[in-house]
Amino acid sequence: MVTSTIPTIDLSPFVTDGDEDGKKKAMEIISLACSEYGFFQVVNHGVPLSLMSRAMELSKIFFAYPTEEKLKSVPKSGAPLPAGYNDWDARKEDVFICTPGTSFNVFPSNPPEFQKVMEELFGYFIKAGQLVESIINDCLGLPPNVLKGYNHDRSEDHMQAYHYFPATGTDNIGAAEHQDANCVTFVFQDDVGGLEVRKDSEWIRVNPAKGALVVNVGDVIQVLSNNRFKSGLHRVVRTEGKSRYSFPFFYSINRDKWIEPLSQLTREIGEPAKYRGFTHRDYGVLRMRQRTNPSRPEEKFDITHYAILT
Numbered sequence: 001m002v003t004s005t006i007p008t009i010d011l012s013p014f015v016t017d018g019d020e021d022g023k024k025k026a027m028e029i030i031s032l033a034c035s036e037y038g039f040f041q042v043v044n045h046g047v048p049l050s051l052m053s054r055a056m057e058l059s060k061i062f063f064a065y066p067t068e069e070k071l072k073s074v075p076k077s078g079a080p081l082p083a084g085y086n087d088w089d090a091r092k093e094d095v096f097i098c099t100p101g102t103s104f105n106v107f108p109s110n111p112p113e114f115q116k117v118m119e120e121l122f123g124y125f126i127k128a129g130q131l132v133e134s135i136i137n138d139c140l141g142l143p144p145n146v147l148k149g150y151n152h153d154r155s156e157d158h159m160q161a162y163h164y165f166p167a168t169g170t171d172n173i174g175a176a177e178h179q180d181a182n183c184v185t186f187v188f189q190d191d192v193g194g195l196e197v198r199k200d201s202e203w204i205r206v207n208p209a210k211g212a213l214v215v216n217v218g219d220v221i222q223v224l225s226n227n228r229f230k231s232g233l234h235r236v237v238r239t240e241g242k243s244r245y246s247f248p249f250f251y252s253i254n255r256d257k258w259i260e261p262l263s264q265l266t267r268e269i270g271e272p273a274k275y276r277g278f279t280h281r282d283y284g285v286l287r288m289r290q291r292t293n294p295s296r297p298e299e300k301f302d303i304t305h306y307a308i309l310t
């Protein structure tokens with residue numbers, strides 16, 4: 001039974017008014033949310049609500065184009081098509097991937113304003129990502145700007161627009177349970193809901209709240225923090241009779257970056273590291289291999305692959 005939901009935090013002390021007491025209180029809740037759920041929601045986050053609403057409207061127009069139109073798609077600048085793209089009707093969702101410079105010019109009929117709004121949002125999400133990263137830095141008790149110095153390259157960040165199809169009665173999973181491999185993910189969703197997070201063997205609904213952003217910690221932060229902060233296990237459940245629209249933004253890290261528990265949270269305080277190091281590229285390759293060729297789907301590939309068993 002669903003009994004609770006994740007906390008919502010007002011980020012205005014960090015974004016506008018600089019109120020120190022407000023910052024302290026917000027950090028206490030964020031620390032608790034990151035260690036218990038790996039999930040929270042934020043309001044007054046600095047991403048303009050008007051831009052979020054416009055993106056939502058445009059995505060509904062965009063995804064309403066007929067399949068034949070979608071099949072005429074051409075990727076811009078030779079970028080690879082998303083997996084499963086040609087098998088459009090077998091999919092559970094439509095997806096539009098946006099990375100400025102290499103954005104998918106997915107449909108010939110792609111409304112140019114949608115692309116523009118996505119790219120504008122992208123810029124705001126980078127700022128939100130940097131803010132939340134610095135808050136996480138301080139919540140972990142690290143010296144100022146450790147995470148910022150560690151993760152200064154923004155080339156892997158990307159944003160997606162999703163259209164989940166209504167549930168069919170026999171199949172209601174939109175996104176199977178998983179943890180995100182990046183640092184921090186931001187999602188804004190419409191009012192249909194369906195995003196759920198796992199906590200103590202229960203699925204908790206992430207209730208849609210207008211203008212709020214869902215924030216979830218990904219595997220990179222879980223490893224760097226040596227398990228102090230949790231990469232939230234989540235899924236998307238589809239609703240019968242209703243499409244769902246959402247926009248995840250993945251605040252990520254350079255592929256060549258070496259990821260291992262930070263010395264400040266291990267050696268320097270006499271705690272053993274709970275993960276061996278790896279490059280984010282290698283982790284990505286292994287995850288993708290599992291996704292495209294799941295020889296043993298029952299053996300889910302995730303960050304525990306690098307865990308040091310004690």
Ligand SMILES: O=C(O)CCC(=O)C(=O)O
Pocket residue numbers: 162175180187189195234235236246247248
């Ligand atoms: O659509 C959502 O709300 C979340 C999607 C998600 O979990 C993902 O793309 O990693």
Ligand SMILES: [Fe+2]
Pocket residue numbers: 178179180185234
């Ligand atoms: Fe996810």
